[in-house]
Amino acid sequence: MLRWSAVAALLAILAAGLFANWIAPHGYADQDRESPNLSPSRQYPLGTDELGRDRFSRLLYGTRVSLLLAPAAAAISIAVAVALGGFTAYAGAGWARASSLVTDLMLSLPTILILLTVRAMLPLNVSALASIVITCVLIGALNYPPAARVIGAGVDALLKSDFILQARATGQSPGRILIRQLMPGIRPVLIAQFWLLVPVFVMAEANLSLLGLGVSEPMPSWGNLLRELENYSAIPERPWVLAPLGVLMVTVLCLYAILPSGEPA
């Protein structure tokens, strides 16, 4: 019951983002230069920012970006983890040790520098869409280690299980075992990881954009919109600037937390 209402609410929010073109009263980059810094009004439900852009419309478009970006990044992260975890589980102890070393190293290297390096190598005239895709691939690929650990452990446990033994006993080829036995077996772990990672990547994008290296202007994303936090002493005076975003973020991420188990845990 709770689960279905969570699904419905999440879908509604996602739909609002996806159909922002139709729902939003203004474009995300439209500047009404005669009316900057407005309080909420009928024309601008959440007021306008410094450049006279409608905050409500930007929130809708930002929701679209963040809600599409995070699951995509999570999927990438899981793909990397599966490739690595599956491979090492098969290839034996030596490789497993090597891959856990790689994972440890990934965790210790200054991620920010890797991000800067890759970003600095990009061509200049990339479209907003491309910049989103790149951001997503980057944070997805860089944040695979936690997922790799869990999935690796899952594959390991499966390989020791009776039904794989049974499959081996019947003389199935390793490839076939991988596809027919292992993949379906590991699927619940993957799905659980996916749900776990989506909020992580919503956060990652936000943290990245707080540094000014996320989705580039004028395209809004939750992280970009959160940058209002930089002038945090102004927040209490103008609650409509951040409160709706905060509520939306907490709502969506709580819904994500409820979804997989059907209960908040």
Add this chain to the structure above:
Amino acid sequence: MALRFLAKHAVRLVLTVLIAGLLGAALVRIAPAFGVSEQELDPRLSREFVQGQRPEPVGILRYYGQFLYGVAHGDFGESPSLQRPIGELLRERLPVSLENLAFGAGAGIVLGFLCAMVAVVFRSPLARAVPVASSTVLLSLPSAALGLLFLLAGWPPAMALTAVVFPRVYRYSAAVLARSADASHVLAARARGVSPGRILCVHVLPGAAPQLLAIVGMAISLGFPALVPIEAVCDSPGVMQLALKAAMARDLPLLVVLTMVASVVVLIGNAAADISSDVLRRES
């Protein structure tokens, strides 16, 4: 046996740290704008002057060799961007970060464990609802935003780390304790009328101890990187703030040392998890 086990882990730790340092050096070296200084933009300074400020570029391996030789003699080298000895910087800043980590992550762990225990012992809806709700909300806020909010409230940055660590610790430990409390020997003890406190301490906690230890390890390896945005926004003079500055300034020697420090922390976190899972395997 135990000695060999420890020795194996120690060797592994040293090796990983050494490789991490080398990789860190290589990463900085190939990163864009290595050797660029902001002074180049200053029109008052001539090209020759700015170039003279920069140390001669050396090969990575050669640099690393010299660096390790220095470390063996207790010298970590000098940070070009801050123009101070790295050993001194670490002495000043590492305690700050470790303090943040110890108090912040420590409080998060204790709070998470306590809430999980309370939820397991008193199975009242309230005992669950409060930590579940608070942890869900805390999980939905980026650590940088948490840092800013705590700064705004005038609370120490370590508390922001608590807010990052607590919800995760609570979730995992509540699950672990619940599983441990479901064991039939716990049920049997309850059926004998043993008091809840004794059930928790004697029957539930020992069974869950290895996994709880793993959670402590997780909290450390999770809390350490979370310190980067927190120290950055809260202006807390720790090593993670230093790491961000070093990355921005492409400070090769400093980043190499900091990468090694980070790898030690990550490995200690992992070792806690590994050792406890080894213990677990031997138990079963």
Add this chain to the structure above:
Amino acid sequence: MSIRRLFPLLALAVVLCAAAATVGGPPGTGGELRFAVRAEPKTLDPHVVVDEPSQVVAYLTGGGLVRENRLTQELEPALATHWRVLEGGAAIEFTLRQGVRFSDGAPFTAEDVAFTIRRVADPALHSPLAETLRSGSGAIRAEVKSPTVVVVRVPNRIANLAGMFDGIAMVSSKSKTNPPAGLGPFVIAEYKPASHLLLRRNANYWKKDAAGRPLPYLDSIRLDILANRELEMMRFRKGEIHLLNGLEAESFDRFAKETPGAVRDLGPSLDSEQIWFNQVPTAPIPAYKREWFRNVEFRRAISAAINRADLCRLVYRGHASPADGPVSPGNHAWINTKLKPAAYAPQAARERLAKAGFRMQGATLVDSGGRPVEFSLVTNAGSKIRERTAALIQQDLAKIGIKLNVVPMDFPSLIERIMRTYQYEACMLGQIADPDPNEMMNVWRSSAANHQWNPNQKKPETTWEAELDRLMDEQASAVDPKKRKAAYDRVQEIAADQLPFIYLVHKNALVGVSPSLWNTKPAVLRPQTFWNVDTLAFNAPRGR
């Protein structure tokens, strides 16, 4: 009576009190002045500073032979009572003040000046101060004529030679410490890295006030190392720090509403914001784009299409003025008043583009080869001001059919691109300028590295760049201020005509000064709020 009505009265009362206090001596002496610096000072040696925090420390602890009054922008005697420029600017003779003692008690003599000059000129020290004295190669020499007279010779003639000595802190030749003892109003008492720097009053400071009382009035200064602007403002609001330098418009407006007496808009600062196009012939960008960028009509069209008034109004909330050239209206001595501010004229921009062979294809501008006009603008990430500026320009240019891609990147990557690899199309940055055009030599001369649009030219590629080279050399070596002014006026005219830099705005100098301070005279020149630190005091006695 509402609080709102009360405010002006209170403000008036504060002003009156301040005015009354200025007439006599300070209302009280002693106390600790506190303010923040953004980063750790990289050095405490006043002769090798390049970063701003070190400059602050050097200013507070160092004493120079002359001092520029930041308010009047004129040179005043300091450790030298008077000076004489010799040999058309290749030498200068200083007559030293007598009875002055260093912070360690040693007497100050011509020997110390010679020692200081030798120290600065020593290539091993690697002092940027030597850079300013040595345009070209050759030695800087100091000759001691008598215990109170010293002559300093520089290899080439320098137009504003005396002014150069404002920043050179005199140090003691007998001091054993490193850095050696100085003559500034304060001395370093304690340095706690990553936290703060504590400066103590220099009991031997030479200056006295009108009533003969020893200066400085303050007991100590605490510099907090604080990177977070919001934190700095929170502490200013609580009265924990007393000065704010370089406020942002948004915060300024908020303070202006809350505590009107505490913040001041000093009018246009010398700093400017500008964009420029990459005109480097060897740059790895498409050739047709380089053609656009090197086309002056294209640059003029872009300049005309940018609505600078909107930039000032929206991004700077009115605390900026549209820029028409490198020299800000705040630089009274050097601005060319004949230049008209660049007007916002999208129609004129379209006409210019049409004249240069561009045409509209639907809503998109295409060049004569039919290629859509699209380019990227790099700027440093994390600067809200620049990102907003870019967003506004993006929309201004969209109106004339040009697509602008804004690419924020971290500072070192940006510098690498604009200084070394030239992998960029257009760039937006700001310039922190000093009043004297000598500081701009490396910007306007075509052979210099900071000639951003096309640096390090073997010989000037265009006639106007050749003329810039000639004019800059002329102003640098002319002793007659009128001749210098004429030359630099012409530089400004060429810049406005050729638009190698498209100047956007000069932002105003916005500062915060605690009402508890007496005799504050904030100025647009750096250090804005505490340039007269030796005569600052608190309104209420603070006790020694």
Add this chain to the structure above:
Amino acid sequence: MSTPSLLTLHAAVSGGGSLLAATLELDYPNKPGALRGVSFDIEAGEIVGLIGESGSGKSSVAMCLMRLLRARGTRLRGSIRFDGRDLLASSEREMRRIRGRDIGLVLQSPLASLNPMLRVGAQMAEAWRAHRSTSNEQMRGEIARAMEMVSLPSTDEFLRRYPRQLSVGLAQRVLIAMAILHRPKLLIADEPTSALDVITSAEILKLFARLNRELGMAILFISHDLLSVAALCHRVAIMKSGELVECAPAARIFAAPAHPYTRELVAALPRMPGAPDQLPVSSTNLSTAIEKMAGLP
């Protein structure tokens, strides 16, 4: 089968002063109607067998009686009257006093039911101290007596063992010893023999019979094994998908099974090869047969 008929059954069977009288309605969040109107009583000193296939709710009955249901969202209604008290109205604190002292519980997997990290002696002592604060000597004496009763050695060597050093049968005896330590009026045994081999299982059955005889302890014996129940119990209750379908003296269950399900159960009993097709109708016959099989006196 609907509740009213069960209630009549209950009324018919129960006397006035029974030790335990329970009517249970239980809903799990994911399985509503886990117990539907399960109503029965136990006289003092009586052994009642509870039979049913797995998932029929027999173990839930045990958990309900002890009020040990852990899962969230579980709803228990009805009434449990035990020794003049209403257990459903008792607080958790009161329940804790009842558990182990007035009602003992033996679970089905003996090794899992012992804390692997505590020595046998420590667990015994814990069970004793949960309800009594006496001197150590007295406690040791009581523990020795209980262990003697279940034919365990009460040597130091044995008390210092860890559960992993015990066989399943020994472990089960340790659990029973702990359950009877305080001489409870009622012992609930939840499938106590299902994890044991045939011989050990027979020994344990014998032990239960002896405890009942010597201590006058009532026993609720939960099992899916009709034969062992028939051998041991005075009365047998049959459960099917959360309902009690029949409750009668053991003899009558075999002689005249009333419910179709009971008939099915009885018919499914294994037969020795060469035995007559017809089931022995006389309950005494059967009991003696079974008693012989189990080695009971």
